[in-house]
Amino acid sequence: xxxxxxxxxxxxxxxxxxxxxxxxxxxxxxxxxxxxxxxxxxxxxxxxxxxxxxxxxxxxxxxxxxxxxxxxxxxxxxxxxxxxxxxxxxxxxxxxxxxxxxxxxxxxxxxxxxxxxxxxxxxxxxxxxxxxxxxxxxxxxxxxxxxxxxxxxxxxxxxxxxxxxxxxxxxxxxxxxxxxxxxxxxxxxxxxxxxxxxxxxxxxxxxxxxxx
Amino acid sequence: xxxxxxxxxxxxxxxxxxxxxxxxxxxxxxxxxxxxxxxxxxxxxxxxxxxxxxxxxxxxxxxxxxxxxxxxxxxxxxxxxxxxxxxxxxxxxxxxxxxxxxxxxxxxxxxxxxxxxxxxxxxxxxxxxxxxxxxxxxxxxxxxxxxxxxxxxxxxxxxxxxxxxxxxxxxxxxxxxxxxxxxxxxxxxxxxxxxxxxxxxxxxxxxxxxxxxxxxxxxxxxxxxxxxxxxxxxxxxxxxxxxxxxxxxxxxxxxxxxxxxxxxxxxxxxxxxxxxxxxxxxxxxxxxxxxxxxxxxxxxxxxxxxxxxxxxxxxxxxxxxxxxxxxxxxxxxxxxxxxxxxxxxxxxxxxxxxxxxxxxxxxxxxxxxxxxxxxxxxxxxxxxxxxxxxxxxxxxxxxxxxxxxxxxxxxxxxxxxxxxxxxxxxxxxxxxxxxxxxxxxxxxxxxxxxxxxxxxxxxxxxxxxxxxxxxxxxxxxxxxxxxxxxxxxxxxxxxxxxxxxxxxxxxxxxxxxxxxxxxxxxxxxxxxxxxxxxxxxxxxxxxxxxxxxxxxxxxxxxxxxxxxxxxxxxxxxxxxxxxxxxxxxxxxxxxxxxxxxxxxxxxxxxxxxxxxxxxxxxxxxxxxxxxxxxxxxxxxxxx
Ligand SMILES: [Cu+2]
Numbered sequence: 001x002x003x004x005x006x007x008x009x010x011x012x013x014x015x016x017x018x019x020x021x022x023x024x025x026x027x028x029x030x031x032x033x034x035x036x037x038x039x040x041x042x043x044x045x046x047x048x049x050x051x052x053x054x055x056x057x058x059x060x061x062x063x064x065x066x067x068x069x070x071x072x073x074x075x076x077x078x079x080x081x082x083x084x085x086x087x088x089x090x091x092x093x094x095x096x097x098x099x100x101x102x103x104x105x106x107x108x109x110x111x112x113x114x115x116x117x118x119x120x121x122x123x124x125x126x127x128x129x130x131x132x133x134x135x136x137x138x139x140x141x142x143x144x145x146x147x148x149x150x151x152x153x154x155x156x157x158x159x160x161x162x163x164x165x166x167x168x169x170x171x172x173x174x175x176x177x178x179x180x181x182x183x184x185x186x187x188x189x190x191x192x193x194x195x196x197x198x199x200x201x202x203x204x205x206x207x208x209x210x211x212x
Numbered sequence: 213x214x215x216x217x218x219x220x221x222x223x224x225x226x227x228x229x230x231x232x233x234x235x236x237x238x239x240x241x242x243x244x245x246x247x248x249x250x251x252x253x254x255x256x257x258x259x260x261x262x263x264x265x266x267x268x269x270x271x272x273x274x275x276x277x278x279x280x281x282x283x284x285x286x287x288x289x290x291x292x293x294x295x296x297x298x299x300x301x302x303x304x305x306x307x308x309x310x311x312x313x314x315x316x317x318x319x320x321x322x323x324x325x326x327x328x329x330x331x332x333x334x335x336x337x338x339x340x341x342x343x344x345x346x347x348x349x350x351x352x353x354x355x356x357x358x359x360x361x362x363x364x365x366x367x368x369x370x371x372x373x374x375x376x377x378x379x380x381x382x383x384x385x386x387x388x389x390x391x392x393x394x395x396x397x398x399x400x401x402x403x404x405x406x407x408x409x410x411x412x413x414x415x416x417x418x419x420x421x422x423x424x425x426x427x428x429x430x431x432x433x434x435x436x437x438x439x440x441x442x443x444x445x446x447x448x449x450x451x452x453x454x455x456x457x458x459x460x461x462x463x464x465x466x467x468x469x470x471x472x473x474x475x476x477x478x479x480x481x482x483x484x485x486x487x488x489x490x491x492x493x494x495x496x497x498x499x500x501x502x503x504x505x506x507x508x509x510x511x512x513x514x515x516x517x518x519x520x521x522x523x524x525x526x527x528x529x530x531x532x533x534x535x536x537x538x539x540x541x542x543x544x545x546x547x548x549x550x551x552x553x554x555x556x557x558x559x560x561x562x563x564x565x566x567x568x569x570x571x572x573x574x575x576x577x578x579x580x581x582x583x584x585x586x587x588x589x590x591x592x593x594x595x596x597x598x599x600x601x602x603x604x605x606x607x608x609x610x611x612x613x614x615x616x617x618x619x620x621x622x623x624x625x626x627x628x629x630x631x632x633x634x635x636x637x638x639x640x641x642x643x644x645x646x647x648x649x650x651x652x653x654x655x656x657x658x659x660x661x662x663x664x665x666x667x668x669x670x671x672x673x674x675x676x677x678x679x680x681x682x683x684x685x686x687x688x689x690x691x692x693x694x695x696x697x698x699x700x701x702x703x704x705x706x707x708x709x710x711x712x713x714x715x716x717x718x719x720x721x722x723x724x725x726x727x728x729x730x731x732x733x734x735x736x737x738x739x740x741x742x743x744x745x746x747x748x749x750x751x752x753x754x755x756x757x758x759x760x761x762x763x764x765x766x767x768x769x770x771x772x773x774x775x776x777x778x779x780x781x782x783x784x785x786x787x788x789x790x791x792x793x794x795x796x797x798x799x800x801x802x803x804x805x806x807x808x809x810x811x812x813x814x815x816x817x818x819x820x821x822x823x824x825x826x827x828x829x830x831x832x833x834x835x836x837x838x839x840x841x842x843x844x845x846x847x848x849x850x851x
Contacts, residue, residue: 029414
């Protein structure tokens, strides 16, 4: 092939490459992978939540969950996390129409809301330790910290990930990044949904039949 | 890489992607095409497959030597070669090594090398993630084996039941190495499965619909789904054990109300699907070898595919058959007994389909074919003993005896290893361009086959005569002397079989007959390209119209497609997957020794995480990159 032809062809290839990556199903690779990862992650949290349920009521010594869990505080933190999902949806919508200013605003707020949730969690953990609930104390402590800690780690990774995109948007090109944001969004929504399950199983069910 | 136009006319690979900077955080991207750096930074699925394979064979030899030591200790009663804890370390590491460091990575080697070729793709969906899986596997494998030189290897059996592995009864670092090592291997396996799942879903050549996929590709996707769903429970169980051991949690601490039985449940929720993770790829390989050497299409292709998927699905509904003696209650025992028996049905369907494939075929008894036949016959024997202990009443008698040891070695050596060695012999010409020697190959096979049966068949008898597994010695008057002696002799015969196979590989690499593109008159796409395949695999992406598409095209004389003149876009190598592996290794080492000295090992663990984070950022910022290849100018081979 001649020099010039190669150059032209290579030019041509670029156009193709940017607009359509080959995919048998038409769904991008990153999205397929994220859905598969979330299926796997369901099993992670399924195992953690099952362990909590199986060990529920089996602690030999206190403090017991009903003595330390605070519904008002956790309701507030859950609300913050749910609102961050809304903000995430706004970020994805913004990057899809390439409104970079709004994208920055919403993705920044999403990560801030995630960070606020982590702040609530640190407050809760500190409070619990002061009340004598430690990992070593009883089964409630072991299961509670391992499960909510794993969830918190997911949130922390998410905050880090989303904030990195916020920073990137100042010096990188967001043009072909909509898919990446959408995939990060899938992750973020999943982490929120898992929290709803945890909130229900640990916090709400605990107080069924208990008078305030 | 540079963008100078000179290179377009001289070198076939040019150029850069405008959005993906060639300059990463570590300066220019790796560009070595040959030598050690080209292997350490490669993202080519074929090279990664070869490295997986070589590492797996190395650990197969290591695990085999451990097995020989075990057999030497048991050769005669009251032997004192490996006593007590040393024996415990040996059988724990034998099991762990064989399952996680030998058979699984050998399977991964085939996924890597063969699947993209069989689906007509130029690489996997995420080439750098593929390299990441390899390096994290190496990190985990090395980490577990470092324990030999750091106070003692894991000693709680491959199932790691607490409280034996808990902090109270296992205060050393033995089990810490096991826990951290398996976690790293889990990360590697899940990452690889995400990659291969996506690859098979999305990277198939146009026209390669699900029911046109080779059976090996089918079994790969089923296996990867099993890994995605089965590894999380074991990872969480390992995390719980780690919490107990490192941070004083109470998950398996009976004195605080913890229930060690829960470990058994989580372990086997993973452990039984794991058995299918080890065997389904073998079934896939055999389903490729048999039609080729019978010169007939696979008999009952849809039945084989659906049986494989059904076996995978049922794999999650039988785990408690490993726990019949724990006192679960009649209903649970009955339910798991029934579900376990059901699995015999799809397995039997497959065996009859394989026999049907050979029936009336024009059989060629090559080395790969012999291993495939060994798979069918030996796996059937292992399957029969499996059905025997699916009956809970019989299992009560057989549990924890050598009968079980005999059973799963028939499944894993007679089954998985037969198929995988058949696979090596079958794809060796595609991988290296040369055929393995048939004469030596047959010698190696028959010695392997005889040695295997000598070693493991008598274990059925020993087990039924009451010899428990995991004991380091026995009295001379138990009636076990003769068969133990015989098994040990058999183990050395088996070792010779393996040795001859490796000698054959090594020799054929240099002196083997040149294979050509299609030495076996193959049926699937990998045989339509040169041996070894060029870096980009297919100069033109094939258009698939049939099951066994290449065979069909050969019949209709349309097998060779000429290059269409479009340059081929290939992603660039990267340093970061390797750095991720190093980071995870450092993190693991830090965690293992954390409780000894926080001031020293916490910074090490954090340092590992920071290195990992750095590598992830470097990875994300460099992008996949790309170079354009002119297939008329590239020599293509990767060695
Ligand atoms: Cu099983």
